Amino acid sequence: MAEIPEHLLRRSAQAKAKALGVPVEQVLAEMSGGTATAVPEAQATAAAPSPTPSAAPARTAPAIPEGVRTQRLLTVVKAKAIQQVKRDPTDKVSVWPHLLAMEFVALLVVTALLVIFSVFQDAPLLELANPNAQPNPSKAPWYFLGLQELLSYFDPQVAGVLIPGLGLAALAAIPFVDRNRSTRPSDRKFAIMMFTFFVISAAILTMIGSFYRGTGFNFTFPWRDGIFFDL
Amino acid sequence: MFRPGSPFRKGYTDSPRNRSYVIMNNVLYHLHPVKVKRHGVRLSYTLCLGGLSFFLFILLTITGIFLMFYYTPAVPDAYIDTAALSTNVAFGLLVRNLHRWGAHLMVITVFLHMTRVFYHGAYKPPREFNWVVGVVLLLLTLLLSFTGYLLPWDQLALWAVTVGSNMAGYTPVFGDQVSFVLLGGIQVGASTLLRFYVLHVLALPFLIVIFMAVHFWRVRKDGGVSGPL
Numbered sequence: 240m241a242e243i244p245e246h247l248l249r250r251s252a253q254a255k256a257k258a259l260g261v262p263v264e265q266v267l268a269e270m271s272g273g274t275a276t277a278v279p280e281a282q283a284t285a286a287a288p289s290p291t292p293s294a295a296p297a298r299t300a301p302a303i304p305e306g307v308r309t310q311r312l313l314t315v316v317k318a319k320a321i322q323q324v325k326r327d328p329t330d331k332v333s334v335w336p337h338l339l340a341m342e343f344v345a346l347l348v349v350t351a352l353l354v355i356f357s358v359f360q361d362a363p364l365l366e367l368a369n370p371n372a373q374p375n376p377s378k379a380p381w382y383f384l385g386l387q388e389l390l391s392y393f394d395p396q397v398a399g400v401l402i403p404g405l406g407l408a409a410l411a412a413i414p415f416v417d418r419n420r421s422t423r424p425s426d427r428k429f430a431i432m433m434f435t436f437f438v439i440s441a442a443i444l445t446m447i448g449s450f451y452r453g454t455g456f457n458f459t460f461p462w463r464d465g466i467f468f469d470l
Numbered sequence: 471m472f473r474p475g476s477p478f479r480k481g482y483t484d485s486p487r488n489r490s491y492v493i494m495n496n497v498l499y500h501l502h503p504v505k506v507k508r509h510g511v512r513l514s515y516t517l518c519l520g521g522l523s524f525f526l527f528i529l530l531t532i533t534g535i536f537l538m539f540y541y542t543p544a545v546p547d548a549y550i551d552t553a554a555l556s557t558n559v560a561f562g563l564l565v566r567n568l569h570r571w572g573a574h575l576m577v578i579t580v581f582l583h584m585t586r587v588f589y590h591g592a593y594k595p596p597r598e599f600n601w602v603v604g605v606v607l608l609l610l611t612l613l614l615s616f617t618g619y620l621l622p623w624d625q626l627a628l629w630a631v632t633v634g635s636n637m638a639g640y641t642p643v644f645g646d647q648v649s650f651v652l653l654g655g656i657q658v659g660a661s662t663l664l665r666f667y668v669l670h671v672l673a674l675p676f677l678i679v680i681f682m683a684v685h686f687w688r689v690r691k692d693g694g695v696s697g698p699l
């Protein structure tokens with residue numbers, strides 16, 4: 240407990256002494272004597288009018304007269320603690336120019352890279368679509384190639400519907416399953432492990448589907464048979 | 471531009487007050503709060519990935535509108551129009567390239583954004599809902615990319631979409647119906663092209679803009695970008 244200021248102690252002792260009809264000095268001695276626990280006890284047993292002198296000092300207190308309210312110092316609240324309700328100032332910076340300038344640079348860099356890439360690399364355009372001539376292999380867009388890869392291991396209902404459906408649902412459910420409030424990496428090893436495992440698995444499946452599957456979607460090595468992949 | 475009221479009304483003096491006005495009085499910048507926590511602007515924290523996803527979406531909208539001027543969603547006009555972009559239209563091929571590479575890049579940035587949010591534990595309370603909104607955004611991004619994939623109507627487009635939408639046909643019980651509604655027929659054809667076109671240029675962008683609005687609103691309501699680790 241915080242140190243109680245001298246003048247408050249005194250005032251409280253005076254009030255108590257007045258109520259109990261004992262000298263202020265005695266009350267003060269009790270208070271500083273560390274017998275604080277004895278005070279409520281004294282009130283509980285206050286009905287007994289003749290305390291024995293040998294009892295603890297607090298027990299010498301006579302019964303409280305009818306209609307007198309005693310006061311006790313429970314705690315001292317520092318003025319600041321209740322009057323300053325403003326939030327602690329956090330370390331903030333103006334969005335303009337600090338954030339906007341950075342966003343603008345990021346935007347320029349990405350635009351520049353994209354334009355340069357687009358100047359040198361044309362988007363693919365093969366022959367006119369022909370429903371009667373299925374190319375071999377036929378591949379889905381790259382972000383679905385992990386799923387197409389799964390099709391070669393599992394039943395289509397599992398690989399094509401169940402796994403992506405459940406995967407999406409599980410992704411959405413993450414915050415409700417992982418109830419651990421900490422964001423410190425050392426506290427969430429398991430969550431990180433699981434997520435990393437799934438991300439890497441998806442990446443590996445997508446890589447295999449993209450680069451290691453050739454004619455008939457059979458396994459190949461890109462350095463041996465070439466790459467069967469269009470963006 | 472940097473003055474309260476109207477652009478260039480007076481000179482811009484660099485004071486904290488004017489810096490606040492730049493944000494408060496500009497509808498474009500209004501997505502931002504006036505001030506953000508210092509760590510939120512650190513490039514190493516968000517890696518700008520959410521912002522870049524959004525920026526790529528804007529870029530795709532602009533280049534997409536340009537492409538729409540020259541495109542007919544019919545068989546075989548779609549293919550002819552797309553091929554003509556590289557010969558008949560000034561910068562046509564460049565814009566098409568930007569649109570295509572930008573779209574692939576957006577799938578990547580959205581995915582990376584998601585992993586960055588995960589590793590920061592930024593989906594934890596109070597941000598659970600925003601994570602769910604994010605998952606919807608991821609799905610919409612993939613669908614946008616997938617529907618756009620068909621539009622050039624070349625062999626790549628036709629067969630990639632055939633393979634992709636075959637998966638939807640494996641849906642238990644309703645497989646055939648799902649596939650029929652998606653394709654507008656039993657196989658990828660002219661009606662599929664029209665369907666995917668409408669989804670790609672109208673329905674899905676409309677949806678994703680709504681979800682993005684909710685997403686950005688939630689980022690601010692949840693107290694800005696989550697705290698440092």
Ligand code: HEM
Pocket residue numbers: 516518519520521523524580581583584587590592593597600601602603604605607608611682685689694695696697
């Ligand atoms: C079209 C796709 C998306 C766009 C444009 C987008 C945009 C943004 C932006 C601009 C932010 C602010 C912080 C930052 O830049 O990292 C943000 C935060 C966030 N995003 Fe996304 N997002 C998209 C997809 C997603 C996805 C797929 C998820 C997760 C499944 C997600 C979950 C979140 C969460 C939880 C936050 C709060 C992060 C924090 O407070 O640190 N978003 N998003």
